[in-house]
Amino acid sequence: KFTSTDFKDLEACMSLKMEAIEILFGVDEEILRGFQAGCRGAVGSSYNFASPLHLALIEAHESGALDEAGRLQRLGVQAIEALQEAGYLSAAKQLMGRMGVEIGSARPPLVPVSEAAMDEAEEILRGLGHPDWGGETS
Numbered sequence: 001k002f003t004s005t006d007f008k009d010l011e012a013c014m015s016l017k018m019e020a021i022e023i024l025f026g027v028d029e030e031i032l033r034g035f036q037a038g039c040r041g042a043v044g045s046s047y048n049f050a051s052p053l054h055l056a057l058i059e060a061h062e063s064g065a066l067d068e069a070g071r072l073q074r075l076g077v078q079a080i081e082a083l084q085e086a087g088y089l090s091a092a093k094q095l096m097g098r099m100g101v102e103i104g105s106a107r108p109p110l111v112p113v114s115e116a117a118m119d120e121a122e123e124i125l126r127g128l129g130h131p132d133w134g135g136e137t138s
Helices: 005-014 029-034 047-062 064-086 088-098 117-130
Strands: none
Touching: 005 064, 029 047, 029 064, 047 088, 064 088, 064 117, 088 117
């Protein structure tokens, strides 16, 4: 897993062309650039609650619809930023629970996010238009 925004280093790793090794990209906010550099997989926390968005982004990239891929990347960043306002890791875990996937709360020293802050974050997510949040991505 390559978790850095040093794309020069990523490109150097990709140029090694090691047949048995797949480099997965690990910065959700830059997944498009990771795929543009040659990664074909990713590991990240926002894929839990925004996998349809990221799959659509990858499909747009692979089909050459770069404007759409960029738009979806920006939408993903906005979703992450909405949860960061509340405390990202705790909020992401609580969001999964609200989506019907109970994964427990974040471990101390992190604290749960208030219901009011979660409601606000969800409202922002719905406003972004992602289908899982009550809207459409297109």
